[in-house]
Amino acid sequence: MNAHLQPTGSAYFIAPETQVSESHTLSVLVDNEPGVLARVIGLFSGRGYNIESLTVSETEHQAHLSRITIVTRGTPHVLEQIKAQLERIVPVHRVVDLTVRAKDLGHERPLERELALVKVSGTGDHRVEALRLADAFRASVIDANTEHFVFEITGKVSKIDQFIAIMKPLGLIEVCRTGIAAMNRGPQGM
Amino acid sequence: MSGTENQMTGAEIVLQALKDNGVEHIFGYPGGAVLPIYDEIFQQDEIQHILVRHEQGAGHAAEGYARSTGKVGVMLVTSGPGATNAVTPLQDALMDSIPLVCLSGQVPTSLIGSDAFQECDTVGITRPCTKHNWLVKDVNQLARTIHEAFRVAQSGRPGPVVVDIPKDIQFATGTYVPPSMVSSQHVYEPKVQGDLDRIREAVALMQGARKPVIYSGGGVVNSGPEASHLLRELVELTGFPITSTLMGLGAYPASGKNWLGMLGMHGTYEANMAMHDCDVMVCIGARFDDRITGRLNAFSPNSKKIHIDIDPSSINKNVRVDIPILGDVGRVLEDMVRLWRASAKTVGKEHLADWWTSISKWRARNSLAYKANDDVIMPQYAIQRLYELTKHRDTYITTEVGQHQMWAAQFFGFEQPNRWMTSGGLGTMGYGLPAALGVQIAHPDALVIDIAGDASIQMCIQEMSAAIQYEAPIKIFILNNQYMGMVRQWQQLLHGNRLSHSYTEAMPDFVKLAEAYGAVGLRCDKPADLDGAIQEMIAVKKPVIFDCRVANLANCFPMIPSGKAHNEMLLPDEATDEAVANAIDAKGRQLV
Ligand SMILES: Cc1cc2nc3c(=O)[nH]c(=O)nc-3n(C[C@H](O)[C@H](O)[C@H](O)COP(=O)(O)OP(=O)(O)OC[C@H]3O[C@@H](n4cnc5c(N)ncnc54)[C@H](O)[C@@H]3O)c2cc1C
Ligand SMILES: Cc1ncc(C[n+]2csc(CCOP(=O)(O)OP(=O)(O)O)c2C)c(N)n1
Numbered sequence: 139m140n141a142h143l144q145p146t147g148s149a150y151f152i153a154p155e156t157q158v159s160e161s162h163t164l165s166v167l168v169d170n171e172p173g174v175l176a177r178v179i180g181l182f183s184g185r186g187y188n189i190e191s192l193t194v195s196e197t198e199h200q201a202h203l204s205r206i207t208i209v210t211r212g213t214p215h216v217l218e219q220i221k222a223q224l225e226r227i228v229p230v231h232r233v234v235d236l237t238v239r240a241k242d243l244g245h246e247r248p249l250e251r252e253l254a255l256v257k258v259s260g261t262g263d264h265r266v267e268a269l270r271l272a273d274a275f276r277a278s279v280i281d282a283n284t285e286h287f288v289f290e291i292t293g294k295v296s297k298i299d300q301f302i303a304i305m306k307p308l309g310l311i312e313v314c315r316t317g318i319a320a321m322n323r324g325p326q327g328m
Numbered sequence: 329m330s331g332t333e334n335q336m337t338g339a340e341i342v343l344q345a346l347k348d349n350g351v352e353h354i355f356g357y358p359g360g361a362v363l364p365i366y367d368e369i370f371q372q373d374e375i376q377h378i379l380v381r382h383e384q385g386a387g388h389a390a391e392g393y394a395r396s397t398g399k400v401g402v403m404l405v406t407s408g409p410g411a412t413n414a415v416t417p418l419q420d421a422l423m424d425s426i427p428l429v430c431l432s433g434q435v436p437t438s439l440i441g442s443d444a445f446q447e448c449d450t451v452g453i454t455r456p457c458t459k460h461n462w463l464v465k466d467v468n469q470l471a472r473t474i475h476e477a478f479r480v481a482q483s484g485r486p487g488p489v490v491v492d493i494p495k496d497i498q499f500a501t502g503t504y505v506p507p508s509m510v511s512s513q514h515v516y517e518p519k520v521q522g523d524l525d526r527i528r529e530a531v532a533l534m535q536g537a538r539k540p541v542i543y544s545g546g547g548v549v550n551s552g553p554e555a556s557h558l559l560r561e562l563v564e565l566t567g568f569p570i571t572s573t574l575m576g577l578g579a580y581p582a583s584g585k586n587w588l589g590m591l592g593m594h595g596t597y598e599a600n601m602a603m604h605d606c607d608v609m610v611c612i613g614a615r616f617d618d619r620i621t622g623r624l625n626a627f628s629p630n631s632k633k634i635h636i637d638i639d640p641s642s643i644n645k646n647v648r649v650d651i652p653i654l655g656d657v658g659r660v661l662e663d664m665v666r667l668w669r670a671s672a673k674t675v676g677k678e679h680l681a682d683w684w685t686s687i688s689k690w691r692a693r694n695s696l697a698y699k700a701n702d703d704v705i706m707p708q709y710a711i712q713r714l715y716e717l718t719k720h721r722d723t724y725i726t727t728e729v730g731q732h733q734m735w736a737a738q739f740f741g742f743e744q745p746n747r748w749m750t751s752g753g754l755g756t757m758g759y760g761l762p763a764a765l766g767v768q769i770a771h772p773d774a775l776v777i778d779i780a781g782d783a784s785i786q787m788c789i790q791e792m793s794a795a796i797q798y799e800a801p802i803k804i805f806i807l808n809n810q811y812m813g814m815v816r817q818w819q820q821l822l823h824g825n826r827l828s829h830s831y832t833e834a835m836p837d838f839v840k841l842a843e844a845y846g847a848v849g850l851r852c853d854k855p856a857d858l859d860g861a862i863q864e865m866i867a868v869k870k871p872v873i874f875d876c877r878v879a880n881l882a883n884c885f886p887m888i889p890s891g892k893a894h895n896e897m898l899l900p901d902e903a904t905d906e907a908v909a910n911a912i913d914a915k916g917r918q919l920v
Pocket of ligand 2: 733755785811
């Protein structure tokens with residue numbers, strides 16, 4: 139008999155959102171200790187934030203520091219909250235919103251690059267075409283036999299997306315992408 | 329110094345580290361994975377261990393202990409079920425900013441991941457309900473980890489932490505390092521000093537205000553007694569009206585002339601109207617919780633807002649503010665008071681006269697009024713009598729969760745901080761009894777009363793047994809209305825008064841229950857007998873369960889119905905059955 143009620147959107151008094159969502163790239167410097175990635179990911183899932191891309195690797199071995207790069211989407215308020223919530227995590231040293239920083243520096247976006255391994259299998263015309271296109275995209279062949287290629291390609295996300303789309307009809311078997319590595323232009327660090 | 333001087337077993341390190349961090353009491357429950365630590369506890373007498381009856385009780389007791397003393401509360405639990413039972417108090421402490429160190433036993437490192445007996449992923453399970461947690465895999469890291477745990481628990485915004493210690497680490501021998509010898513592992517160093525320019529800006533805004541209000545919160549209590557002192561000074565200097573959240577009660581005295589009462593869903597009309605109509609709001613250590621703001625887009629629409637908070641994630645979270653000041657309440661208020669004084673000659677209080685006139689009109693609505701009754705005890709009356717008969721004593725109040733909690737907040741006047749222990753953020757039924765135990769352990773000669781509901785009290789009733797064992801003469805004052813009153817009230821408001829499962833058919837006999845534990849049971853159901861019975865309760869030097877039979881169907885007003893704004897409160901004199909039934913529209917019904 140309560141069927142006329144709207145499905146429960148949220149349990150809380152959340153005002154209707156008027157801001158639009160944007161995609162931002164965050165750089166997070168953390169102590170490389172057990173569980174740190176789980177803390178960061180848990181924060182995103184627990185608070186309902188989006189992760190579009192995530193990469194992590196130790197970048198300063200001596201100091202045991204890792205750099206996590208996260209691409210996330212949210213309204214400016216949510217993005218501000220994400221940054222503040224990340225900064226609260228004990229092993230987090232610094233959080234920089236690279237997208238905001240890029241704008242401050244007068245650039246449209248930070249430098250963002252991704253690497254992908256793309257396996258394509260085929261013979262005859264397809265094979266020739268795949269190789270020709272790989273060349274145009276500056277992808278290099280890192281493994282091959284008479285039936286397949288594994289290409290390594292780096293570049294902007296859009297370039298990789300495009301490359302993969304083109305390879306599809308030519309016998310695409312599998313793809314592995316690293317997620318985005320990012321930093322800002324210019325002499326300053328994060 | 330010989331090389332072996334600081335060599336100890338892991339279990340010895342635990343005890344030494346606790347002592348060096350000033351710990352005098354720990355609340356715990358033993359089990360296989362913490363036996364080496366229990367063996368060490370047995371062989372010393374500097375630290376007193378309080379044996380609870382359920383690990384949830386240990387956590388809430390440690391919370392009560394912490395909140396009433398300003399110190400870190402410590403709990404000790406075994407692996408597996410011991411750790412999972414600790415989850416509720418950990419989350420409770422996280423939401424209410426209570427500093428807590430939880431030590432848990434874990435299966436030996438070689439067995440981790442093998443689904444060993446009583447193994448659980450304690451750090452995994454407690455990651456989202458702690459500020460930070462650690463699994464110690466090297467006995468030489470144990471001392472430093474425990475020191476770090478104490479530091480993290482109490483610095484910045486306080487909160488709970490867990491140190492998970494595998495059993496082999498407790499047996500292994502390693503080096504002990506005292507707290508003074510360890511540099512912290514993490515860069516974690518919250519900012520405590522506020523930005524002076526911002527504070528100056530805030531003072532200027534406040535001096536120009538015509539309709540100001542101070543909205544203070546639990547952060548003032550967290551900051552320590554000096555912060556409450558400075559808050560009082562600021563109110564005195566500025567002449568501003570002040571309200572507080574549930575968590576901040578006592579920081580400014582309820583008898584103070586500028587006091588508006590608590591604000592929020594069950595706050596007073598004058599507090600909520602002042603928040604709604606103000607031109608400058610000074611939020612001090614409070615977090616714009618949804619119980620406070622009501623409908624966000626109608627929240628204090630015309631005010632400039634200043635927010636003092638130590639946690640950057642509290643700022644601009646729910647409500648956008650104009651002047652955020654990041655820092656410790658005490659430090660910031662010190663600067664604020666000093667800057668106000670320096671320019672005080674130019675500002676008087678006369679320009680606030682119109683504002684105070686409006687406030688007097690709101691006050692005259694008498695929003696806490698209730699219909700007195702000579703035959704049945706009204707729950708509000710019971711709290712008023714309890715307050716009158718205990719206010720000259722050294723009294724601490726804890727509560728469970730429900731209507732009784734709100735009536736306690738409305739009708740018990742708190743004059744000092746750290747005297748009021750309640751589960752605000754998580755709203756944990758079962759909090760009050762163990763919390764009272766913790767408070768009583770910290771303050772053996774004080775009068776400690778848990779204002780309880782008949783349903784909540786049954787959630788951690790087992791701790792009566794611990795109270796008897798430690799001769800902790802806590803008083804459990806149950807406002808027994810036979811219902812889960814708060815649930816019943818919402819069912820009346822939201823669900824056509826269909827009282828689905830909110831009536832307790834088989835209520836225990838609380839007097840006999842008290843006696844079964846070896847405590848004293850009292851019962852009262854006549855307003856005329858109430859004072860005498862309360863006095864008897866106070867006089868008893870043992871734990872008491874007081875079964876106070878109150879009107880069954882009383883509702884807690886005033887109330888801002890879900891989805892409504894501050895100026896759309898439901899006041900007691902308007903709350904006819906029909907108004908109650910129609911108070912919340914379809915949209916508001918989705919909210920909690
Ligand atoms: C049934 C029920 C009904 C409720 N109804 C109401 C109601 O009507 N009114 C009401 O007020 N509450 C009510 N509550 C409680 C409510 O849910 C929240 O717990 C409460 O409002 C939060 O209080 P607070 O804003 O003071 O924040 P707290 O939870 O006490 O948080 C403290 C804030 O201060 C900051 N802080 C901590 N330490 C410092 C420091 N040293 N310096 C500076 N800042 C610091 C923290 O970062 C945080 O932002 C109710 C709860 C229940 C269970
Ligand atoms: C552990 C837990 N379970 C459920 C709830 C939901 N809840 C909030 S108040 C309440 C009823 C409390 O009843 P009682 O203790 O009798 O207090 P009263 O409201 O009657 O004063 C319930 C079930 C809760 N807060 N905590």
